[in-house]
Amino acid sequence: MTMFDDRTDAGEQLAAHLERRGLEADIVLGIPRGALPVARPVADALDADLDVVVARKMGAPRNPELAIGAVASDGSVWHNDALIDRLGVSEDYLEEVRTKEAENAREKATRYRDGAELPSLEGKRVVVVDDGVATGATAMACLRQVRDADAAFVALAVPVGSPRSIDDLEAEADEVIALETPPSFRAVGQFYQTFGQVSDEEAIDYLQTEP
Structure with missing residues (x-):
């Protein structure tokens, strides 16, 4: 496709x-x-x-590829609340990963x-x-x-x-x-040659x- x-x-x-x-x-x-x-x-x-x-994506505990949210270079954050609740992610973990990934995003923006x-x-x-x-x-x-x-x-x-x-x-x-x-969507790459x-x-x- x-x-x-x-x-x-x-x-x-x-x-x-x-x-x-x-x-x-x-x-x-x-x-x-x-x-x-x-x-x-x-x-x-x-x-x-x-x-x-x-x-930058905020990865789940013990599964960094699973996005429980994302944070922009200015600290603007989006949380996947349903997934966070289901996994029982703590506020301390959320703040730790938010701080780390916001800094990574800032560094990348500065480099670009x-x-x-x-x-x-x-x-x-x-x-x-x-x-x-x-x-x-x-x-x-x-x-x-x-x-x-x-x-x-x-x-x-x-x-x-x-x-x-x-x-x-x-x-x-x-x-x-x-x-x-596409209703058959699985990954972005499947639609590129x-x-x-x-x-x-x-x-x-x-x-x-x-x-």
Whole structure:
């Protein structure tokens, strides 16, 4: 069920769709690392600046791959309350992992911007882009950071996403645009012909490419 050749193809298809919708943006924020090849064509098509918004998954005790939430570089946090309750995760653990991952997110954001701060989002129209949405945890934290920064309009745009996660994310954004929400969704990579890892260096290159 491949839909996209690679992330650049997905970004070009997403950009064309957003143009047809007449979506306007002052700034496009990609979620590193995999979103940057998708976000570059979107920013170019919308004649918007491109930057990053960074969040880190908060892993469960003894199972770090299981997301019990996510935290953005400014400390904005989203918790999967149902999962936290089911696993009996303590408040102390939540605070410990939140603090650690928020610092990791800050360090990554600083590295991507070469020490600069995120431009002011106050009153801006912001489009957050990812290469796809599985659990939606990191996207949720990123949207909260943008909302907390007093953006006037916040949209999430992705090539593909889990129908359930896309529904959940609609509560966090003014608009959520997904080209495809297949009922057979299992993982983002199943919808790409090529879905290799994107290195930090490659991702940063997309930020430095002028339209």
